[in-house]
Amino acid sequence: MAKPKAFVSLEDVSIEAFDRSLMGATHGRVLFKELSWEMRENEQWAILGPNGSGKSVLAEVIAGTHPVTKGKIVYHFPQDKIAYVNFDSQKSALGDGAFLQDRWNIGLREDAPSVSDFLSIPILRNKTKYRDVIRDFGLQPLLKRKLIELSNGERRKVWIARALLKNPRLLILDNPFEGLDEDFRKELPKILTRLMKGHITLAYVAAEATMIPAGVTHILRIDDDGSVSYGTRKEMLGSGKRERMLPKSTKGRKSIGRILVQMKNVNVSYSGVQILRDINWTVRERERWALFGPNGSGKTTLLSLILADNPQAYANDIMLFGKKRGTGESIWEIKKSIGWVSPELQLYYPHGATCLDIVCSGWFDSIGLYRNATVDQREIALAWLQRFGLAEHAATPLAELSEGEQRLVLLARALVKNPTLLILDEPCQGLDTAYRTRVLEAIDWVAKQHNAAMIYVTHRADELPKSITNILRLDKKQPRSSI
Amino acid sequence: MARINFGGVVEDVVTRDEFSLEKARKILKKEVVAVLGYGVQGPAQALNMRDNGIKVIVGQKSGSPSYDKAVKDGWVPGKTLFSLEEAAERATIIQFLVSDAGQMMTWPSIRKHLTKGKALYFSHGFGMVFNDQTGIKPPKNVDIILVAPKGSGRSVRINFLNGSGINASYAVQQDASGRAKERALALGIALGAGYMFPTTFKNEVYSDLTGERGILMGALAGVMEAQYNELRKHGHSPSEAFNETVEELTQSLIRLVGENGMDWMYANCSTTAQRGALDWKPKFRKAVEPVFRDLYKSVKSGNETRITLKANSAKDYKKKLNKELKEIHESEMWRAGAAVRSLRPENWKKK
Numbered sequence: 062m063a064k065p066k067a068f069v070s071l072e073d074v075s076i077e078a079f080d081r082s083l084m085g086a087t088h089g090r091v092l093f094k095e096l097s098w099e100m101r102e103n104e105q106w107a108i109l110g111p112n113g114s115g116k117s118v119l120a121e122v123i124a125g126t127h128p129v130t131k132g133k134i135v136y137h138f139p140q141d142k143i144a145y146v147n148f149d150s151q152k153s154a155l156g157d158g159a160f161l162q163d164r165w166n167i168g169l170r171e172d173a174p175s176v177s178d179f180l181s182i183p184i185l186r187n188k189t190k191y192r193d194v195i196r197d198f199g200l201q202p203l204l205k206r207k208l209i210e211l212s213n214g215e216r217r218k219v220w221i222a223r224a225l226l227k228n229p230r231l232l233i234l235d236n237p238f239e240g241l242d243e244d245f246r247k248e249l250p251k252i253l254t255r256l257m258k259g260h261i262t263l264a265y266v267a268a269e270a271t272m273i274p275a276g277v278t279h280i281l282r283i284d285d286d287g288s289v290s291y292g293t294r295k296e297m298l299g300s301g302k303r304e305r306m307l308p309k310s311t312k313g314r315k316s317i318g319r320i321l322v323q324m325k326n327v328n329v330s331y332s333g334v335q336i337l338r339d340i341n342w343t344v345r346e347r348e349r350w351a352l353f354g355p356n357g358s359g360k361t362t363l364l365s366l367i368l369a370d371n372p373q374a375y376a377n378d379i380m381l382f383g384k385k386r387g388t389g390e391s392i393w394e395i396k397k398s399i400g401w402v403s404p405e406l407q408l409y410y411p412h413g414a415t416c417l418d419i420v421c422s423g424w425f426d427s428i429g430l431y432r433n434a435t436v437d438q439r440e441i442a443l444a445w446l447q448r449f450g451l452a453e454h455a456a457t458p459l460a461e462l463s464e465g466e467q468r469l470v471l472l473a474r475a476l477v478k479n480p481t482l483l484i485l486d487e488p489c490q491g492l493d494t495a496y497r498t499r500v501l502e503a504i505d506w507v508a509k510q511h512n513a514a515m516i517y518v519t520h521r522a523d524e525l526p527k528s529i530t531n532i533l534r535l536d537k538k539q540p541r542s543s544i
Numbered sequence: 545m546a547r548i549n550f551g552g553v554v555e556d557v558v559t560r561d562e563f564s565l566e567k568a569r570k571i572l573k574k575e576v577v578a579v580l581g582y583g584v585q586g587p588a589q590a591l592n593m594r595d596n597g598i599k600v601i602v603g604q605k606s607g608s609p610s611y612d613k614a615v616k617d618g619w620v621p622g623k624t625l626f627s628l629e630e631a632a633e634r635a636t637i638i639q640f641l642v643s644d645a646g647q648m649m650t651w652p653s654i655r656k657h658l659t660k661g662k663a664l665y666f667s668h669g670f671g672m673v674f675n676d677q678t679g680i681k682p683p684k685n686v687d688i689i690l691v692a693p694k695g696s697g698r699s700v701r702i703n704f705l706n707g708s709g710i711n712a713s714y715a716v717q718q719d720a721s722g723r724a725k726e727r728a729l730a731l732g733i734a735l736g737a738g739y740m741f742p743t744t745f746k747n748e749v750y751s752d753l754t755g756e757r758g759i760l761m762g763a764l765a766g767v768m769e770a771q772y773n774e775l776r777k778h779g780h781s782p783s784e785a786f787n788e789t790v791e792e793l794t795q796s797l798i799r800l801v802g803e804n805g806m807d808w809m810y811a812n813c814s815t816t817a818q819r820g821a822l823d824w825k826p827k828f829r830k831a832v833e834p835v836f837r838d839l840y841k842s843v844k845s846g847n848e849t850r851i852t853l854k855a856n857s858a859k860d861y862k863k864k865l866n867k868e869l870k871e872i873h874e875s876e877m878w879r880a881g882a883a884v885r886s887l888r889p890e891n892w893k894k895k
Contacts, residue, residue, distance in 0.1 A: 158702075160706070162705050166617065167613050167616035167617050168587030168588075168591070168614060168616070169697055169698045169701050170613075171698065331616060370705075372591060372617040373616070374618065375618040375620070375624070376619070389569075389597045389599070391565065391569075391596045391597040392595040393596075394597075422707075425707055427707025427708065428706035428707060429706055429707070
């Protein structure tokens with residue numbers, strides 16, 4: 062039997078991580094040494110590895126956007142037929158000047174590209190394909206929106222759709238299911254399976270085996286010690302685990318704690334699009350809320366009202382920590398009581414900052430460190446890094462850490478001041494089991510130890526901390542709350 | 545007040561550490577600040593002051609795109625969003641942030657609401673300094689103050705939200721209440737200034753107009769063109785002429801100068817570049833000194849203002865202007881520039 066033809070070949074390749082925020086490549090830690098591996102035609106691959114194992118860098122190497130320090134990589138097809146989607150690549154398309162609260166600051170908006178601008182790729186001539194992709198991904202309602210206005214989950218959908226529109230031979234998806242809501246998480250594997258039956262070769266990159274799409278035939282696994290093994294799916298895996306469903310409601314409990322957040326008939330809309338409709342919601346001391354809702358249902362916008370990041374808070378009836386918005390409070394007084402982490406924070410935080418400085422910026426609620434932290438503050442910050450096993454990276458720029466490690470640094474930033482209210486917007490997105498367990502344990506510990514109230518956003522049941530007491534579910538059409 | 549030594553000259557600089565937000569809020573406690581004009585500086589200053597707990601209202605003509613933007617930014621018609629005139633009436637501090645030309649037009653309707661004890665605030669001294677031309681002549685019983693942030697509206701907002709702050713200059717033209725200076729400083733802190741440098745209305749305008757006509761745009765574009773044309777005359781290709789004139793400057797050199805200064809640049813370039821650049825610097829300086837002398841004179845005499853106001857009021861100005869801009873846009877040099885930019889590594893990766 063003739064062996065299938067080679068598709069991508071890595072020949073004795075050595076790879077180092079480097080800091081992308083600096084001009085030119087500086088040498089970083091060695092991730093792979095003399096790795097030889099081949100993807101053949103008609104094979105579909107999953108690349109698995111825990112956070113920080115270098116799986117994303119390996120994906121970049123295959124995509125041709127990260128140099129190898131030794132050996133070579135050979136493509137047996139035109140190299141411009143590679144489409145690569147990862148979390149990092151999203152920022153560049155948003156423009157150099159984009160900032161965290163851009164979504165909600167309309168008066169200062171500069172001309173920004175819309176979703177349909179972004180999806181209009183010159184090399185794309187196939188109108189049927191465009192229509193199919195827009196339909197499969199449910200993007201019709203988003204086409205006129207600005208990229209900057211999309212939610213984390215919507216943005217991820219648009220990025221994957223764009224990659225498909227390029228008509229790639231090789232499609233590399235780094236953690237594509239992260240940030241997607243339950244419905245689309247079921248839909249995407251079907252789309253991918255269809256594509257694999259067509260002419261696309263998939264390289265699916267993830268921390269864990271749970272979500273590997275059905276059509277994947279081969280697996281490359283990077284272990285904790287950095288060793289690489291690969292083989293057929295059957296050789297590499299036993300039977301997969303099934304995903305749990307999100308709970309519909311919790312037992313709930315009568316709470317009599319002080320009111321921290323109170324919203325009355327809150328409405329937010331932009332250019333005729335109603336993002337939030339008549340929200341009534343009260344969060345009290347010691348309550349731990351799970352916030353659910355499909356992509357684009359307004360979860361992050363709702364949180365931005367509490368975080369004092371959204372100017373429309375002034376046009377609504379919102380009480381925060383005993384004071385009505387717009388009665389002489391400053392946003393810094395509000396932020397002082399809140400510890401917060403979100404995919405957007407990770408996207409926009411300057412990646413050249415060192416880990417210790419980032420954790421210290423939690424004391425000042427600043428994005429970047431612009432004031433001198435005291436010795437005590439630095440010590441506490443370092444203790445949090447230690448708790449997450451990142452003390453050795455105190456002086457390392459964020460850019461040199463993996464996505465999962467970056468999350469832990471930002472989580473430490475949120476926890477460092479023992480906040481009254483913790484707002485955790487998909488804190489486990491992109492984390493492997495080991496990291497997820499550490500994060501959830503830390504969250505439960507803080508909630509218990511300091512009686513912090515919590516609002517926790519996730520699309521996944523296995524990412525829910527034990528301490529959840531209440532649930533708010535946002536609907537795309539008619540938000541309603543249940544207790 | 546921090547006394548900071550700028551190359552041997554000591555200047556008094558106000559920092560947010562000594563002049564805290566708390567102090568600013570106390571000073572502004574009884575004030576209603578009206579930001580007139582929701583254009584470029586207006587939104588940034590209004591949003592930042594509101595986010596710092598200051599009582600702010602916005603004045604903007606309804607039905608305009610800027611009015612819609614203000615609504616989307618959480619300003620509520622009839623509560624915190626009014627017409628220019630009504631906002632001026634309700635305010636104790638009037639921030640006059642409409643465009644230079646717009647100031648002239650709207651001044652009469654603002655003037656009548658400038659009653660005793662109010663403050664008139666500018667972020668640019670233009671309207672006041674040249675008031676023989678603009679007609680902006682406030683009464684004697686109001687404060688006239690200025691805070692000019694050193695950045696676009698967008699960067700004023702971004703630097704506020706990320707917690708870093710922005711530098712600004714401040715000035716007092718007329719102190720009727722005895723509180724003019726503290727009002728100016730408090731407003732500066734409230735809009736997010738980290739450091740504030742003292743200036744006067746005149747100095748702010750003269751340096752601003754000289755800078756933009758000089759090295760920031762006029763002189764820069766002029767010397768770039770001169771060098772590009774000379775290279776082209778001797779047979780260099782457009783890409784080469786552009787690369788050696790603009791691309792190297794904007795993509796590497798000017799960033800290094802920003803970080804380390806021109807002195808460092810001189811000390812850290814190749815010996816060939818170093819010798820030549822040292823020898824040619826005085827020649828260029830000598831060549832342009834008379835031009836700068838004329839420029840400053842023209843600014844100070846009000847001639848530049850006359851030209852600007854006259855041009856802006858001409859009916860066919862927009863048409864003439866577009867023709868001038870089109871000429872630059874379609875020149876070989878800047879078309880070559882567009883092509884060179886599209887070939888930058890970060891741009892071809894995106895394709």
